[in-house]
Amino acid sequence: MCLFSCCSMIDLRRIMCRGGLELLCDSEKIHKVNVDLPNGAESDDFTMKHLLSWVRTNLIKERPEMFMKGDTVRPGVLVLVNDCDWELSGQLDTRIEEKDVIVFISTLHGG
């Protein structure tokens, strides 16, 4: 049974911004967020695609083009869902659930 079928929001444990991305979010590295689901959406429909759009609107305070390109993250930004490469879970189609931990790491800087 789905634990949160009656909720209209998803409570994420945290979203982390690393590799310089934190500068786009007022220098906050860690964000604990509750995400409101889009109207009428079921909580099992909530994917990374929705989350990215939410992050762009609510967390990114400047230079959104450093974080996203079109619908997805800018090439060079790594995404981990519960410490797992999102390429393994379908990238934008990855389903996001209660208490998930999302990490965005930018690789676009000097080494």
Next chain:
Amino acid sequence: MEAGEAKSKKAGGSRLCCICNQRRPVLKRPKTLQQICRECFYEVFEEEIHQVIVGNRLFKSGERVAIGASGGKDSTVLAYVLSELNRRHNYGLDLFLLSIDEGITGYRDDSLETVKRNEVQIVSYKDLYGWTMDEIVKMIGLKNNCTFCGVFRRQALDRGAALLKVDKLVTGHNADDIAETVLLNILRGDIARLSRCTSITTGEDGPIPRCKPFKYTYEKEIVMYAYFKKLDYFSTECIYSPNAYRGFAREFIKDLERLRPRAILDIIKSGEDFRIATTTKMPEQGTCERCGYISSQKWCKACVLLEGLNRGLPKMGIGRPRGSGNDQKDTKARSTAKSIESKQCGSLEF
């Protein structure tokens, strides 16, 4: 659907690590598209680098080796992995950290704090050349900053290596960097550099040879390794870099990687297999008349750029050269120029 099942399905749990077939995969390798777990990732990552080091005979036992350490992701992982492999496989190397302070406020001063937690030799542009990057940019504006910085840094690393009396320098250039450089040199028609830029060891005929153990290592894997191993590194873009031409090559490479990750290694392979037509005129290697550093012109690039800075001619040395550079010989000795600038490389006393 059961919540537990949903979670494991999402994490690719219906599959297991390609290598050990036991654990949950956490990463998809761009090099091979394999899905692997954390432990297997550490193993293949470290083992592949070990094979690159051994296969290309990068080191000899007993050598003193300086690691170019900026505090960034590549050099931090390099220092960690190299010291681990040195221990595990008995390379017999004496490792040192070498950092360059270009004098960029808010960038280098912060990243050096990360490196300073270990013992490190720091060489600064201010001491070597009499100019910080901030001062240089004030004079030349926001164009061609990387030209100055790159040329100065190359020499600064050699000078630092001479101070440490090391036999070799290693840098953290990764596969993405090298693929970008190949493209950059094609875009600029720089045939001389194109022929050299994929060599894993360079400068064997110069003061200090330098090598790039990460030549075939993807940037994504370096970042993931640092993340999983919780290695602390400094990650901000140099404030002057948005204007760099390399940015275009980087953007292109990243887009390519998304479509076909193997492209990065394939570009390097293409670069390695380029052969220059025998009819193409190539610059001859000599030494700089002013400082003795390696140079294909009468004066090395660093001397030309410095002369321009000291004479208030910021465009000197930028763009294609005209004639044989005779105008550089007509300069009076600068009483204000620090004597350090004219010392032969390797003969500095501090």
